[in-house]
Amino acid sequence: MHSFEVRGGKKLQGEIIPQGAKNEALQILSAVLLTPEKVTITNIPDILDVNLLIELLQEMNVKVERTSRDTAIFQADNVNIDYLHSDDYKKKSGRLRGSVMLAGPMLSRYRKAFIPKPGGDKIGRRRLDTHIIGFEKLGANFDYNNEDGFFHLSAPHLHGTNMLLDEPSVTGTANIVMAAVMASGTTTIYNAACEPYLQQLCKMLNRMGAKISGIGSNLLTIEGVTYLGGTEHRMLPDMIEIGSFIGMAAMTHGDITIKNASIDNLGIIPEKFRQLGIQLEFTGDDIHIPSQDIYEVQRYLDGGVLTIYDHPWPGFTPDLLSIVLVTAIQARGSVLIHQKMFESRLFFVDKLIDMGAQIILCDPHRAVVIGLEREQKLRGITMSSPDIRAGVSLLIAALSAEGKSVIQNIEQIDRGYQYIDDRLRKLGADIKRVEG
Numbered sequence: 001m002h003s004f005e006v007r008g009g010k011k012l013q014g015e016i017i018p019q020g021a022k023n024e025a026l027q028i029l030s031a032v033l034l035t036p037e038k039v040t041i042t043n044i045p046d047i048l049d050v051n052l053l054i055e056l057l058q059e060m061n062v063k064v065e066r067t068s069r070d071t072a073i074f075q076a077d078n079v080n081i082d083y084l085h086s087d088d089y090k091k092k093s094g095r096l097r098g099s100v101m102l103a104g105p106m107l108s109r110y111r112k113a114f115i116p117k118p119g120g121d122k123i124g125r126r127r128l129d130t131h132i133i134g135f136e137k138l139g140a141n142f143d144y145n146n147e148d149g150f151f152h153l154s155a156p157h158l159h160g161t162n163m164l165l166d167e168p169s170v171t172g173t174a175n176i177v178m179a180a181v182m183a184s185g186t187t188t189i190y191n192a193a194c195e196p197y198l199q200q201l202c203k204m205l206n207r208m209g210a211k212i213s214g215i216g217s218n219l220l221t222i223e224g225v226t227y228l229g230g231t232e233h234r235m236l237p238d239m240i241e242i243g244s245f246i247g248m249a250a251m252t253h254g255d256i257t258i259k260n261a262s263i264d265n266l267g268i269i270p271e272k273f274r275q276l277g278i279q280l281e282f283t284g285d286d287i288h289i290p291s292q293d294i295y296e297v298q299r300y301l302d303g304g305v306l307t308i309y310d311h312p313w314p315g316f317t318p319d320l321l322s323i324v325l326v327t328a329i330q331a332r333g334s335v336l337i338h339q340k341m342f343e344s345r346l347f348f349v350d351k352l353i354d355m356g357a358q359i360i361l362c363d364p365h366r367a368v369v370i371g372l373e374r375e376q377k378l379r380g381i382t383m384s385s386p387d388i389r390a391g392v393s394l395l396i397a398a399l400s401a402e403g404k405s406v407i408q409n410i411e412q413i414d415r416g417y418q419y420i421d422d423r424l425r426k427l428g429a430d431i432k433r434v435e436g
């Protein structure tokens with residue numbers, strides 16, 4: 001176990017390059033199972049969740065050749081399906097949410113799959129119904145085995161069908177798309193999730209020979225093909241990391257340029273930070289966040305208090321709500337943060353309150369932040385990161401606070417932020433990784 005020791009109050013300054021997107025990586029890496037040919041992937045983030053998924057692929061006998069730190073060639077020409085119901089697989093795959101997306105490609109290519117209880121953030125109930133019902137509609141049978149805790153799926157034949165998803169689940173849509181690409185006939189998926197992660201996956205599958213149309217919309221049409229071949233794919237920059245750096249710049253009174261941010265793929269994210277009063281200057285594909293003495297939360301046209309809430313893409317991603325919340329602490333004005341999707345993602349605000357933030361937790365889904373206008377600094381404390389985004393939000397709070405903070409359980413942060421301490425030190429942060 002490790003912790004971060006942070007001495008706050010330093011203005012972060014300089015340039016930072018975002019890592020490749022974690023949630024895209026988990027989809028793309030699962031998709032290498034769809035072909036016996038070589039797939040070259042670049043801009044792979046060096047983070048715990050992604051490394052764990054690569055390890056799982058290797059255990060399944062997928063050849064992985066690292067040509068550089070962020071590039072690897074994968075070849076799934078001799079997959080060991082038996083590994084998927086081993087205890088080792090159960091243990092390892094249970095540590096990350098992304099492992100659930102091995103099921104779609106396995107069903108597609110080998111007609112059977114096993115889904116253990118997936119890991120990932122403990123941020124509320126995270127059901128798998130959308131995945132399983134989608135597979136069933138394509139012709140798969142499933143059985144939940146109480147003894148081993150696995151969903152067992154088998155599909156002697158997968159056939160195209162029309163489906164209306166119960167909810168636009170991100171990993172659910174990816175899983176169903178990957179199962180449908182080699183089904184016979186045409187599949188339509190309505191109410192599909194359409195995050196850039198999914199757009200990237202579908203574009204990659206099309207380069208491999210799939211026939212997917214409607215990419216970027218909530219209606220995907222997939223004409224089944226019999227074979228997929230190799231390809232090359234580059235991951236987009238991580239939009240959640242980009243949002244985290246914007247919040248960090250504002251809270252530390254810093255001046256940061258985020259290089260090569262792929263602004264076209266950020267959707268509504270920049271606008272939400274602008275609603276907090278944060279200036280963002282775009283030059284080419286770079287985002288400059290200049291130092292601002294005060295950032296003032298906007299109000300609605302009728303003068304009402306701003307609410308920022310999550311919504312499936314192209315709405316605002318739930319993964320940035322904790323970051324928006326912490327960023328509002330030093331704003332001028334008030335904002336209601338409404339986390340609609342997850343019921344246990346806001347409880348970390350008690351730590352922010354201990355640090356001196358003015359926050360009212362209304363219920364598990366809603367919190368009102370009353371900005372301190374930089375008139376009062378947060379105080380450093382010792383705290384533990386409950387999930388990846390709350391962890392980074394606590395880190396942002398610590399970087400802006402007076403005195404020393406200790407953030408424990410930073411493995412949560414390492415799941416999704418590459419060498420974060422080294423990169424922040426380059427921006428002038430006083431942060432140390434320590435045992436304990």
Ligand SMILES: CC(=O)N[C@H]1[C@@H](OP(=O)(O)OP(=O)(O)OC[C@H]2O[C@@H](n3ccc(=O)[nH]c3=O)[C@H](O)[C@@H]2O)O[C@H](CO)[C@@H](O)[C@@H]1O
Nearest residue numbers: 023097098125126127167168169170171172312318319341
């Ligand atoms: C590995 C990965 O890619 N993880 C992301 C993925 O998780 P994941 O794919 O697991 O999340 P889902 O999209 O399935 O749904 C997340 C939660 O939101 C609820 N829900 C979903 C859609 C909706 O319209 N209404 C609703 O309430 C679901 O019931 C569930 O509890 O998408 C989430 C939602 O963007 C992100 O937080 C996760 O970072």
Ligand SMILES: C=C(OP(=O)(O)O)C(=O)O
Nearest residue numbers: 097098120121319388389
């Ligand atoms: C919730 C997240 O991740 P996961 O779905 O992998 O737990 C996240 O990335 O914010």
